[in-house]
Amino acid sequence: MPAITIIGAQWGDEGKGKATDLLGEHVDYVVKFNGGNNAGHTVVIRQEDGTSEKYALHLLPSGILTAGVTPVIGNGVVVDLAVLFEELTGLEARGVDISKLKLSASAHVIADYNRQLDKVTERFLGSRKIGTTGRGIGPTYADKVNRIGIRVQDLFDESILRGKVEGALELKNQLLSKVYNRRGFTVDAVVEDLLSYADRIAPMVCDTGLLLNQALDRGETVLLEGGQATLLDVDHGTYPFVTSSNATSGGACTGSGIPPTRIDRVVAIVKAYTTRVGEGPFPTELFDASGDYLRDNGHEFGTTTGRPRRCGWYDAVIARYAARVNGVTDFVLTKLDVLDGLEEIPVCVAYDVDGVRHDEMPVNQSDFHHAKPIFEMLPGWKEDISGARSFADLPANAQAYVKYVEEISGAPMSVIGVGPARDETVIINSLT
Ligand code: IMP
Numbered sequence: 001m002p003a004i005t006i007i008g009a010q011w012g013d014e015g016k017g018k019a020t021d022l023l024g025e026h027v028d029y030v031v032k033f034n035g036g037n038n039a040g041h042t043v044v045i046r047q048e049d050g051t052s053e054k055y056a057l058h059l060l061p062s063g064i065l066t067a068g069v070t071p072v073i074g075n076g077v078v079v080d081l082a083v084l085f086e087e088l089t090g091l092e093a094r095g096v097d098i099s100k101l102k103l104s105a106s107a108h109v110i111a112d113y114n115r116q117l118d119k120v121t122e123r124f125l126g127s128r129k130i131g132t133t134g135r136g137i138g139p140t141y142a143d144k145v146n147r148i149g150i151r152v153q154d155l156f157d158e159s160i161l162r163g164k165v166e167g168a169l170e171l172k173n174q175l176l177s178k179v180y181n182r183r184g185f186t187v188d189a190v191v192e193d194l195l196s197y198a199d200r201i202a203p204m205v206c207d208t209g210l211l212l213n214q215a216l217d218r219g220e221t222v223l224l225e226g227g228q229a230t231l232l233d234v235d236h237g238t239y240p241f242v243t244s245s246n247a248t249s250g251g252a253c254t255g256s257g258i259p260p261t262r263i264d265r266v267v268a269i270v271k272a273y274t275t276r277v278g279e280g281p282f283p284t285e286l287f288d289a290s291g292d293y294l295r296d297n298g299h300e301f302g303t304t305t306g307r308p309r310r311c312g313w314y315d316a317v318i319a320r321y322a323a324r325v326n327g328v329t330d331f332v333l334t335k336l337d338v339l340d341g342l343e344e345i346p347v348c349v350a351y352d353v354d355g356v357r358h359d360e361m362p363v364n365q366s367d368f369h370h371a372k373p374i375f376e377m378l379p380g381w382k383e384d385i386s387g388a389r390s391f392a393d394l395p396a397n398a399q400a401y402v403k404y405v406e407e408i409s410g411a412p413m414s415v416i417g418v419g420p421a422r423d424e425t426v427i428i429n430s431l432t
Pocket of ligand 1: 011012013038039040130131132133134135136137138227228232241242243244277278279
């Protein structure tokens with residue numbers, strides 16, 4: 001199984017870390033191909049003594065926790081170097097081997113001014129704000145597309161770096177001081193900060209596209225791990241309430257240098273219900289006690305910002321869309337156990353937009369904003385399913401729920417998550 005892509009099918013936080021971790025033992029390379037430290041994976045690893053270790057990662061690929069795996073930060077990522085070293089130091093202190101990490105020479109770095117601009121732009125937008133994580137992600141991708149970005153390789157040539165920072169600050173300092181009424185940045189301070197990382201990143205930096213293609217030539221397995229998710233993709237998501245990168249399976253190719261013809265499997269992680277953080281439309285969102293039930297039972301608070309997540313029922317229109325846009329070969333249905341104890345479980349099968357039924361995503365974003373979910377009601381189950389290890393172990397109504405959502409979502413539910421730990425999983429079709 002040479003190259004596998006893992007992406008989120010909804011608005012993020014589907015539990016990708018767990019799926020990646022599950023596959024981690026069978027792969028040689030784990031690649032982060034988009035986003036930056038706006039992501040948040042929580043990985044729970046059960047120790048031999050029965051206790052659990054919880055790791056919250058924002059920038060590093062979760063494969064870093066698996067011995068023998070080479071973690072790679074691909075060219076499509078935007079890197080906050082301070083966060084990179086904070087995470088590496090934290091992991092090292094807990095005995096995790098970090099020596100294999102590779103960093104693309106073409107990845108862009110998040111400079112201080114972009115973090116600042118992310119925050120002030122959001123404030124300036126007021127009610128039209130995106131609800132970003134404030135980590136400088138959008139402005140850094142904007143610089144990349146504007147061709148005024150700073151790349152990892154620039155840190156190894158001071159005069160090139162200085163010239164690029166000067167160019168970027170010429171405009172940004174005007175913007176900061178004249179539009180946003182903030183103090184600008186000095187070229188010296190920005191250059192000094194970036195250069196302070198050069199020696200430390202030098203051993204990690206390489207042509208990661210070449211490295212990964214050569215690994216595939218040798219028959220090794222590469223796992224491409226998407227940050228954020230399909231509905232947050234800058235092209236295919238609920239624009240403008242999206243992140244600034246391609247979080248769909250196409251982004252795995254552009255963000256890593258692995259061509260589409262070498263990707264064998266596209267695994268989409270989909271939660272048994274839906275959550276979203278930040279602003280933007282969300283047809284199945286709940287504003288009543290059911291929403292609180294999902295939030296409390298599912299511990300739906302952001303790993304990166306701590307924000308309570310907006311919660312709603314499973315939306316099969318979105319799942320079908322994700323299956324189509326990404327070419328999904330397998331779904332991993334996570335957090336099914338969170339639905340334990342419910343009398344009835346609504347599943348959104350289509351939308352009603354001004355009296356017209358939509359079985360697929362409406363073509364216009366404004367229609368999506370006032371789409372009303374059309375629900376099918378499924379019977380719930382009272383049992384605690386966290387001990388299930390095979391499909392047959394699940395109560396009949398939980399089996400029926402999985403079968404139903406599989407039928408209407410456009411790809412097989414190959415794995416089901418019944419609890420946070422790696423072994424709290426039901427595998428129907430192996431992903432490797
Ligand atoms: P940005 O990525 O910080 O620019 O934020 C843009 C939008 O994407 C906001 O609504 C964020 O809440 C959302 N977002 C970014 N990263 C994640 C993630 O890892 N999970 C869920 N939502 C995210």
